[in-house]
Amino acid sequence: MADEALFQFLHNELIQYVYKSAEHGEMENGRCITKLENMGFRVGQGLIERFTRDTARFKDELDVMKFVCKDFWTSVFKKQIDNLRTNHQGIYVLQDNKFRLLTQLSTGKQYLEHAPKYLAFTCGLVRGGLANLGVKSIVTAEVSVMPACKFQVMIQKM
Amino acid sequence: MLRNRKIEMTVHNLYIFDRNGTCLHYSEWNRKKQAGISKEEEYKLMYGMLFSIRSFVSKMSPLDMKDGFLAFQTSRYKLHYYETPTGVKIVMNTDLGVPNCRDVLHQIYSTLYVEYIVKNPLCALGETLQSELFSSRLESFIRALPFFSARAG
């Protein structure tokens, strides 16, 4: 079983690689985020694929979201999502007060402009996981003070 | 007269060097007298001295040493030294009453330097440490040490 630190170092290297091979600029930044998000998507799909084939056991969308907040989050980030909110119209906000991939960076505003890079892969992870549970979505992240972070999941009705 | 001498326990300052001799971090607490040279000069001389002591003590050792040079003291202060196999060097000057600090310095390395610098990809290795998180954690760590004197300073 691979160690957590090893995953973190690999995750950092992934970001480093994606950004290094790109030119600077706002457009490029968007492309890098998409690239990282897509990698996360594949991993999220894979993680769910192997272990939760039986999607029938989730009684509804909210049940799926609870699974993501508890089991999925714990297995990947060693803690649960601290707060789950929904408008009951397909938008869910998952708040993590101490997001694992930000805890070593800052407790405040320093490096805030770099935060999106460290969230893109995870957005993809969630989207990929959900997709394999039959829930199509768009996932974005928002940080105002590190290491707290909010992931917004917008369900795409099929 | 020993019993008349007030034993004050305190931390004066702390340096972190990398294996190339770059001073990555410096902070001071109860340092009443400065060296009278620029900080750059001070770092360079400090590193040079450590480098010499370290290689000479191992030459002089009657047996193979694993940890090498640990500390020295003068009539007024004690210098505690900790070095990792990767060449990170942590130096802390304290008052004479402060006991062996090896564990303290190891903790600074393992719970602060590794956690907040090495694992922060935004901190380039070998450059002056910029992380505010690291500085603030180090500050509270030192201030919480049992021998850190709060009244001095």
Next chain:
Amino acid sequence: MSRQSNRTTESKKMNSELFTLTYGALVTQLCKDYENDEEVNKQLDKMGYNIGVRLIEDFLARSSVGRCHDFRETADVIAKVAFKMYLGITPSVTNWSPAGDEFSLILESNPLVDFVELPDNHSTLVYSNLLCGVLRGALEMVQMAVDVRFAQDTLRGDNVTEIRMKFIKRIEENLPAGDE
């Protein structure tokens, strides 16, 4: 079995796959970005090196391992402590060269390649080449220049996975050039 406990076991398994799958996603991306396998191998080695120079500090902080006396001790620490800590496996150390400057790590299983099959058009891809870079980077930080390469790989039909390590030289620490 209740649904809850069912999920708990799944969580544990899921976590162990995170690294493997993320690594797989990286290799896939590199294969898209580069024209040939050689370039991908090189990039994996480079990324491994970057990981290695930081991972060694994490390793020293968490293990009670100090400076090694010789290359044999280093080999043991790598196999028994480092591989165990980071990948949960303990490769065997064998095939020492007579001069004691070269050995092999034999991996019975390689967690990086779980569920991986090399496509036919990537016959020269060294899928796990990241590991070579990690070892090279980590050892360089403890003053050892080494050469690391895959000698055998189960992904390519060999019976075992073998990493060959060769000691090149000790990197001496020098006093930075002064201007006095």
